[in-house]
Every structure is written in structure tokens, then in C-alpha cells.
Amino acid sequence: MAESQPWYAAYPPPRSEPVALKREDVLALMRNKVAGRDYVLVDLRRVDHEGGTICGSINLPAQSLYLSLGTLYTMFKAAEVTTVIWYCGSSRGRGSRAAAWFADYISDHAGGADTEMQSVILEGGIKGWAAAGKEFTALMDGYDEDVWKAAS
Template sequence: MIKRDGHLKFVKPADLANSLRQEQTASRITVIDVRDNDHVGGHIKGSQWVPLNQLDARMPELLRANKDMERVVFHCMLSQQRGPKAALAYVRAKAYDTEKRQKELGEEGKQEEETNSDDQKVESGGQEVCVLEGGFGGWQALYGEDKMLTDGYVRDIWD
């Protein structure tokens, strides 16, 4: 389902689509679209649009709004630059936030965190943070006209 590319995880469009089609998993996934003006012509249904140039300013809001999500998926048009950059920024901000909370809790809170054996979950604060393989360009080719998965799709833009 998810493959590793360096430190980033990528999710295949088919796997994300299957998860979003299931109510029980869809409610635990957030998709964040970091495209800029290339956002025109469609987007993944239910996704949050946060242009990359607004990401830093909106990071506290994203961390707060998505703190209980099991998976946060970032994407741009091709998921080669902006999507991965945004995902890494989110993971770093989340790690900083977690470290800050641990210092506030003192050693007692730190020991509690260290007992968790799943290193990946500790690093991302219990979340799986990944990037949509192929970005929206790949997504729209497969699911652009699927109204359950894509909103605002304008076929003429993609033809």
C-alpha cells in the first residue's frame, strides 16, 4: 500500500481512493492539497486547500485541526516537489510540537512517550504522514469524473 522513498511515504491513488470510499476510514484521513493557481479544475473531495506559500502561516491551524487524524496525505500537481516539501514541513512541525509538550510535561511525560515501541508513530505524533503518488495529475486521470472522490472536475482543462 505505502512504499518508502527516503524518509517519505507515498500512497498509491487506488489505495487512497479505497480508503476514502469507506466511511470508517475516510473520517480518519485528511488530504491536504498544496497546489497554488494550478488548483483550478478539480480537487479530491473533502481535501483542504492550503497553497504552499501559505503553509508556514497556517501550520499551527493544520496541526490543531488534524491532531486526531490517523493519516494526513499531502499532494500537489505531480507530488514531486511541493507535496513532499509540505509533508516534511508538517512532520517537522509536529515533532517540534511534540518535543515542546514533552518538555512541558517534564521527565514523566518523556518516559511515557519512550515506552511506545513504534518509532514511526512517535516521530509523527501517532499519525501516518504521506504523499499521494503521482499527485493530482495522476489522481484526475483515474478518478477525475468520479463524483464520490473528486469535486469541481473540469474535463476540458485536463484534455
């Protein structure tokens, strides 16, 4: 019986090493900038915001992301978004892979000329955000404390 491959094996490995933003930096960004215009938060979890999601996030499950990179770049560029922040549970798997793929796309398709848009991960992911206290959970849509207690 053949071993099944992980979902990301169908796509090229990322070449970039993603930059991580600390949750405090994302919090400051949320307080001083406009979601959807200055930055976009992308929740890569497949479970549709289970336990809540960071306010203003869009849900794009990582398993379907790679083939949408071009469309996302075009939309984000047209909206003049400067920072795309990717996260999953911990931002060590799907989050870092997505941020790196998007950074690679920016580099490959903008010929290195796009210095205005950056692709980053949320350090610690949504788990770190939810565990950081009320200042952070207050900025979650659909926050369910019981989900995060069970996850710890």
C-alpha cells in the same frame, strides 16, 4: 539584478523524506474511512482547485503553509485525524515539501511521541489521479476534463 528566490527558500529545508501513498490506497481509504475525521486531503495548488479537486480536500496553497503548521497540527490532533495526505500537481515539489515539513513538525512538537498521526503525499499528485480513469475522476469535485486534456 538579483535573482529571485523560490517561495520556499524563506523556510528551513525539510529534514524528513515523505512517505508516498499510491492513489489506489487513497481510493480505498476514501471508501472505508471518513474524510475530515480519519484522514484529511490537502490540495496545495494555488489555483483554487482548477480542473477539480479530490472530494473532501481542503485548499491550502503551499506558499502560505509553513507558518500555519502549528495551527493545522492542533486542529488535526483535536479531530483525531490519523493521516494527512498532501498533494499538488505531481506531488514532487510542493506536495513532498509540505508532507515533510508537517512530519518534521509532528516529530519536533510531539517529541516523537505522536505515533498516531502520519503525514504523507499522494503519489503522482492530482495529475496522476485525474489521468487514472473514471474510478478516480468520479471522486473529484468540479472535475473539468478539458483542463486535464490540456495539461497532458
